[in-house]
Amino acid sequence: MADHETGVHLLAPHLPLAPMRALSNVDMTVTAGCHAVIGANGAGKSTLLRALAAVRLDGVDSLIWDGRNAQTMSISERISVRAAVLADDRPVFALSCAEFVSIAVRQSSHHDRQTIALQHLDSLGIASLAAQDVRTLSAGEWAWARLAQASASEPSVLILDELDAAVDASACLRLYASARSIAATVIAVSHDVGSVSQWADSVWEIIDETVVHK
Numbered sequence: 001m002a003d004h005e006t007g008v009h010l011l012a013p014h015l016p017l018a019p020m021r022a023l024s025n026v027d028m029t030v031t032a033g034c035h036a037v038i039g040a041n042g043a044g045k046s047t048l049l050r051a052l053a054a055v056r057l058d059g060v061d062s063l064i065w066d067g068r069n070a071q072t073m074s075i076s077e078r079i080s081v082r083a084a085v086l087a088d089d090r091p092v093f094a095l096s097c098a099e100f101v102s103i104a105v106r107q108s109s110h111h112d113r114q115t116i117a118l119q120h121l122d123s124l125g126i127a128s129l130a131a132q133d134v135r136t137l138s139a140g141e142w143a144w145a146r147l148a149q150a151s152a153s154e155p156s157v158l159i160l161d162e163l164d165a166a167v168d169a170s171a172c173l174r175l176y177a178s179a180r181s182i183a184a185t186v187i188a189v190s191h192d193v194g195s196v197s198q199w200a201d202s203v204w205e206i207i208d209e210t211v212v213h214k
Contacts, residue, residue, distance in 0.1 A: 005031065005066070005067055006031060006066050006156070006185060007030050007032055007066065008028075008052060008063075008064065008065055008066075008157055008187065009028070009063070009064040010026055010029075010060065010062070010063050011027055011060070011062040012051055012059050012061060013059065013061060015044070015047055015058070015059045015060070016058055017047055023047060023048060023206065023209050023211060024210060025210070026048070026051075026211045027211075028052075028211055028213075030185060030187060030202060031185070032184045033180075033185065033201035034176055034180050034186040034199060034200055035188070035200055035201060035202045035204065036188055036189075036190050036199075036200035036203045036204065037049065037187065037188065037189045037190070037204050037205075037206070038189070038190060038193050038196060038203060038204070039205055039206030039207070040206075043206040043207075043209075044209065045161070045189045046086070046161055046189065048206065048211060049084070049159050049161050049187070049189055050086065051063070052159055053082060053084035053086065054071070054073075054078055054082070055086065057071060065081050065082060066184075068081070070082075079153060080106070080153075080155075081155060081156055081157055082155050082159060083158050083159070083182075084150075084158075084160075084161075085147065085149075085150050085158075085159070085161060085163055086159070087161075090134055091134055091135065092135075094135070095134050096130065096131050096132065096133060096134070097129045097131070097132050097133075097134055097137070097145050098114060098117045098118055098121065098131065099114075099117070100145060101120055101121060101145065101148045102114055102116070102117035104149045104150065104153040105117060105153070106153070106154075117130075117152055120149075121145075123151070123181075124144055124147060124148050124151070124178055125144075126141065126145065126148065129141060129144075129145065138166075139165075139166035140167045140168075140171065142166070143163050143164070143165075143166050143167055143175070144175070147163060147175065147179065147182070150182065151178075151182045155182070156184050156185065157184070157185045157187075158182055158185070159188075160187070160188035160189065161188075161189045162189050162191045163175065164176070164188075164190055169192070172195055172199070173198060173199055176200075177199070202214070
């Protein structure tokens with residue numbers, strides 16, 4: 001990938017999945033746009049996303065975000081470039097939706113963080129949830145709240161793991177349209193394989209521990 005190019009490039013000869021299993025010879029390049037990753041349960045989709053997000057770099061030879069070497073970035077530098085919505089775990093303590101989103105805001109003052117969090121909730125059409133405890137959100141509302149938190153970090157690269165699993169077909173298209181507005185490059189594992197052609201610029205499938213560009 002050229003230094004000026006927007007997008008992500010991953011080169012990984014061996015991404016461990018489990019004892020005696022690994023994704024092999026991963027060579028994945030995506031430019032600006034919205035890209036889907038599909039595959040059977042247990043195929044290694046989440047492992048691939050963790051590598052793309054620089055959460056787990058075992059077996060990675062090269063990871064480039066927007067022409068920059070993600071492997072040599074500090075944690076704060078990585079956070080400034082990419083947002084990753086991976087684990088589905090909710091906070092176990094009381095936290096309003098606005099407070100949850102504000103965690104990702106980089107401004108220092110509490111007032112500024114809250115104001116910006118409300119703006120991001122509003123931009124996704126969920127401002128009415130601002131005061132609601134995240135533990136009481138429906139699965140669909142929780143998906144949108146997580147996307148709002150990712151938006152609040154103002155990333156250029158956005159990594160999503162089955163965020164569409166809890167939304168219906170029409171909301172799925174709106175979710176990915178919103179993701180496009182948040183980051184220049186979006187890579188998403190999709191729960192709904194049948195719909196990816198409606199929103200994805202490219203599709204990557206994991207078949208027999210190999211990542212294939214469809």
